[in-house]
Amino acid sequence: EMRRIEHQDDLKGYTKLALVDATVPGANNPLPPEGKVHIIIDHHAANDKKKIDADFLDAHAEDGATSTTMTRYLRDLEVPVDKVLATALLYGIRTDTNAFKRETNQSDFFAAAFLHLKADKDLLDRIENLPMSTEMLNVVGEAILHKRIKGSYLITNVGVVANRDAIPQAADYLLNLEGISTVVVIGLYEDKIIVSGRSKDIRVNMEDAFVRAFGGIGSAGGHATMAAAQIPLGIFSGLKEKDTIVQLVDDAVSKRFLSVLQEEKSG
Secondary structure (H helix, E strand, O other), X not given: OOOOOOOHHHHOOOOOOEEEXXXXXXXXXXXXXXXXXXXXXXXXXXXXXXXXXXXXXXXXXXXXXXXXXXXXXXXXXXXXOOHHHHHHHHHHHHHHOOOOOXXXXXXXXXXXXXXXXXXXXXXXXXXXXXXXXXXXHHHHHHHHHOOEEEOOEEEEEEEEOOOOOXXXXXXXXXXXXXXXOEEEEEEEEOOXXXXXXXXXXXXXXXXXXXXXXXXXXXXXXXXXXXXEEEEEOHHHHHOOOHHHHXXXXXXXXXXXXXXXXXXXXXX
């Protein structure tokens, strides 16, 4: 049985912590930044290795998905993989590699072939084609309403969200717009600024741009074509007007990101 961890208090009572598909506590996850993590498994290395303190660390850079790494563990240890687990892992590989079109390696195909024989294809299809919820529709609506387009770049904010996952989903959706190659979506979740980026422009490395733009004031990471950042509200948290906070955050985040891209062009 799995439980969704939303807050640090949810971790009380556990003596061991494992961080999977992430490398730094507190970086786009609810773990306390200063907390001890015993096991870290991810498919790419952390940008700041000084922040990592684990008894066991496995960062398989040659894997396009952490699900590929986990599948290898299961096979090597001869752990039975049932239909539900196989479906979940296969979905993880397909998602992280964008259906094998993004940063895919031979190990991902081998893992997917193994899982494909065991997975529930009907369940996988339902998971990959979920209907858009009313909440998600509202977030996409806010993103379209507040969009600003500079050439092929689209930057927008969605204000305060109840579900942080809606921010990257909005970025995925907007990247399909004609003439748009790079998308940045900004939102507020609890006491943090959440920034999600997507790009299909081979000249733009989203992970590098996000780390340079936001790494010094928060946590950032990702891949060449997709990245995320989490920034504490800081001085903005003292303001009472949410609309004012959203506008100030939007301006500050947008300027940081665009300045990094400008540096890359002039460099």
